[in-house]
Amino acid sequence: MARKNLGSMLGGDIAVAGPAAPPVEKAAPAAPPAAAAAPVSVQATPHAAGSQDVRSVPRWLTYERKETRIRPDQLEWVEAQRKELNQRRQGAGERLTDNTLIRVALDLLIKHQGELQGVTEDQLRQSLGLTD
Numbered sequence: 639m640a641r642k643n644l645g646s647m648l649g650g651d652i653a654v655a656g657p658a659a660p661p662v663e664k665a666a667p668a669a670p671p672a673a674a675a676a677p678v679s680v681q682a683t684p685h686a687a688g689s690q691d692v693r694s695v696p697r698w699l700t701y702e703r704k705e706t707r708i709r710p711d712q713l714e715w716v717e718a719q720r721k722e723l724n725q726r727r728q729g730a731g732e733r734l735t736d737n738t739l740i741r742v743a744l745d746l747l748i749k750h751q752g753e754l755q756g757v758t759e760d761q762l763r764q765s766l767g768l769t770d
Contacts (some may be wrong), residue, residue, distance in 0.1 A: 701741075
């Protein structure tokens with residue numbers, strides 16, 4: 639089955655800002671495919687009259703891609719929390735993902751950035767009162 643163009647599924651063309659993704663070498667399987675993808679910023683294309691297109695673009699297309707490594711207990715917690723929150727919402731609101739929870743956690747870390755002190759992960763955790 640042929641893949642559909644995302645722009646045609648959304649009802650028009652989507653302008654992608656930034657450099658094009660570099661070609662992926664198929665001979666190097668050591669790097670996961672996600673690591674080869676370039677960050678994508680999506681903006682709505684302006685109408686011919688000059689006004690901004692108000693068509694909504696999926697929020698996830700506006701985010702930058704960043705791979706991270708987390709502990710198994712962190713992954714288990716994120717997955718369990720996502721499932722519980724999605725069950726509680728009963729179809730209302732937006733679908734919550736693991737990435738949603740990670741972004742919220744980063745926002746909390748940013749809010750408390752003035753408290754961060756240390757040169758190791760353990761010291762950073764202690765400066766925020768995280769001890770176990």
